[in-house]
Amino acid sequence: MSDLESSLRDLLVIPSVSGEEDAIADYVVARLATKSDWRVDRVGNTVIAHRDGGPGPRLLLCGHLDTVPGDQGVDEDTDCFYGLGVCDMKGGLAVMLSLADRHCALPMTMVFYPCEEVAFERNGLHLLGPAEAMVADHDLAVLLEPTDGVVELGCQGSLRLRLELAGRRAHTSRPWMGVNAIDRVGELLARATDFERRRPLLAGVHFQESLSPTRVESFVANNVVPDRARLWLNYRFAPDLSGEQALEQLFEWLRPVLGDDDLLEAEEVVEGAAPVQEGFEALIESAGQVRAKLGWTDVSFLSSLGVPSVNFGPGDPLLAHGGNERLEKVKLHSSLETLASWIDSVAASV
Incomplete structure (x- = not known):
């Protein structure tokens, strides 16, 4: 099994219903703490990891740690992973952790946050305190919500x-x-x-x-x-x-x-978020599809901070919250490679 798939299996067996993200935040901290080039901070159960880089756009990747309640068991076969939150959005979290293992010439920040699935005022991305200014100081952001490998612009x-x-x-x-x-x-x-x-x-x-x-x-x-x-x-x-x-x-x-x-x-x-394509052209080209985001996501919050943002991640959004979530392994890997290719193209354009 690849490191990407191992990460996803680890994440799936850790329960993380909204408000109960302590264990999964511990796991993310432990994974990132082994990497000497990443600085890891924690605000409650929000984990903020930053890596310095050379000149160029500052990249931000975000994903929520929590799932809705449910009793779907964890399973796997040759083609798919199954389990609560595998689409929304532990597949995306696994991709983020795998990207942290790869070299990147650009400065990059990753935010893993709790309570996205519940009331707005509990959302960890909105409760960063002094760290909010640092998050706002980025040039491009990707929110790894499930989009089935399609770039989704803005949000309603x-x-x-x-x-x-x-x-x-x-x-x-x-x-x-x-x-x-x-x-x-x-x-x-x-x-x-x-x-x-x-x-x-x-x-x-x-x-x-x-x-x-x-x-x-x-x-x-x-x-x-x-x-x-x-x-x-x-x-x-x-x-x-x-x-x-x-x-x-x-x-x-x-x-x-x-x-x-x-x-x-x-x-x-x-508020919604206006769609932007500038800065994400290579991501759209690599993904092969682009559409509007139907629904609200934290792209709205990131946009309110002045950070151009898009939604992109593995997992079919039509399966989210349904009690029968599954994620095809080929789409998990293709999402990782698409994001990695975009990051490399942004670095090469400097």
């Missing part, structure tokens, strides 16, 4: 909106005496097909927007027409809109159906 923004629609109570034997708040939810959902889901072309790739109802609540009693109903909507918007613009666009669509007693609250607004 995400808006979570809670609506509380008002009605008027009545006995269910005389429902015409009231206004059923659940009926009002239904009317709003029927209009959802009219909401413009844009598909703008940005930096050569199409971003497909979506609007999804994710939760409905309403109940008083089985014989009462309810006077309140709550609906949650998730709007995934293209990164040519700011969070404020996306919120205003959604409000404009909702205004005709809202009454004075209805309530709206934006529970979460997360």
Whole structure:
């Protein structure tokens, strides 16, 4: 078995559900501490490794240590690895560790961080403290999220909106005496097909927007027409809109159906990231495919720090979180070689 495959097997047998990354962070520190040319620091369970280099672009590689909960066992056959997090994103972590073994003439930093899969405020990449300035001081970054070996540019923004629609109570034997708040939810959902889901072309790739109802609540009693109903909507918007613009666009669509007693609250607004290709041309050429990132990733955070970033890593994103994750060995190795080739090309261009 190759060192790359050995690293992945080691990572897979270490449980690392969000909030329980101590052991896997210990493993990463131990692996990197054996390399004399890497300086390793730890902030909680975030591991930051840096290697000096000659003149040229400063490269940043990032990957999260945590997985979602699950009980998928670890297995392997001739073609694939199987296990919780093998796609999202222990395959990417193994690639990072293997890249740390290779010579690079450029300065490089790697960040392995916890709690990406849970609430935004617990994300270790966002809690670096004084180290954040060092992370921001890079020229190009790759986030090794699962992309199935395709370069994915930028990411969507995400808006979570809670609506509380008002009605008027009545006995269910005389429902015409009231206004059923659940009926009002239904009317709003029927209009959802009219909401413009844009598909703008940005930096050569199409971003497909979506609007999804994710939760409905309403109940008083089985014989009462309810006077309140709550609906949650998730709007995934293209990164040519700011969070404020996306919120205003959604409000404009909702205004005709809202009454004075209805309530709206934006529970979460997360900015997207504009797609960039400059600096990553060789990576795109080597990968052979490029597309927009549908979903939110920490490319948004890195971009907010001023670091041009893309998503690229092994693992099929359609298998992430599904309880049946698998990673083809050939794609694991090809992701490593594609990244290594890009790093060499950046160094050669200096």
